[in-house]
Amino acid sequence: MRRTKEQTAETREALLDAAEQVFFDRGVARATLEEIAREAGMTRGALYWHFTDKEALYAAMLERVRLPLLETELAASDLSDPFAALERFADKALERIAHNEQIWRIHVIIMLRRERLPGNPGMIDIERQLRGHIAAALGDCFRRAKVLGMLRESIPPERAARGFQSQLIGLIYVGIQDPDAFRLHADGVEMIRDLLAGYRAA
Structure with a gap:
């Protein structure tokens, strides 16, 4: 169970890193969830498991700072x-x-x-x-x-x-x-x- 929680946290951080990179390169409005998932090397389904939409990703990214x-x-x-x-x-x-x-x-x-x-x-x-x-x-x-x-x-x-x-x-x-x-x-x-x-x- 502990390993599963660690993997979940790592996946979430990887998605946030990817969102940060895509937002930086393309701008928030033009960035798509598909691009962010691809940047993270994951499926859109994996992204949606952690974040409901782009706003949730953006909020979590700001929370990190x-x-x-x-x-x-x-x-x-x-x-x-x-x-x-x-x-x-x-x-x-x-x-x-x-x-x-x-x-x-x-x-x-x-x-x-x-x-x-x-x-x-x-x-x-x-x-x-x-x-x-x-x-x-x-x-x-x-x-x-x-x-x-x-x-x-x-x-x-x-x-x-x-x-x-x-x-x-x-x-x-x-x-x-x-x-x-x-x-x-x-x-x-x-x-x-x-x-x-x-x-x-x-």
């Missing part, structure tokens, strides 16, 4: 200095994307290969849920900064969290678009520090 969960790491941080926790969060997130090939490739798929076409509400919901997990942890962090008197009085915590997340997403987008001109990790962390400096109470 959330492990370990960065938002959980942020929530577990010592929030006596929320700004230091936010900087560490951004540092770790950008480092993972810049230096882990699989995580970088999945972010390329999300930002450049996942065509925003009508009829994809499920994928939009998947991405919104992923952003929402992180947004909730960021909001808690900025609310803590507000309570401690560290956040500028004129900036609501919710707006600060949205601005921080938007800046981070923008940095990732620029970093994968033009990696030769923009050092995602080194340059990105400096820009996050600049943003946080603007948020700090005088």
Whole structure:
């Protein structure tokens, strides 16, 4: 029985690897389940045993980049200095994307290969849920900064969290678009520090 479970897990991972490659090469909209099964060296029946449709494959692929969960790491941080926790969060997130090939490739798929076409509400919901997990942890962090008197009085915590997340997403987008001109990790962390400096109470 144990071996069967191991084989099932290996098959699932192989299908996710294949989906990742096909999505990267052809784009999510043009990729077919038949192509993904063929890339994995399996039948469509084997694919359907693990995933009901392309949306389920896409969701599982995104889940792989959330492990370990960065938002959980942020929530577990010592929030006596929320700004230091936010900087560490951004540092770790950008480092993972810049230096882990699989995580970088999945972010390329999300930002450049996942065509925003009508009829994809499920994928939009998947991405919104992923952003929402992180947004909730960021909001808690900025609310803590507000309570401690560290956040500028004129900036609501919710707006600060949205601005921080938007800046981070923008940095990732620029970093994968033009990696030769923009050092995602080194340059990105400096820009996050600049943003946080603007948020700090005088």
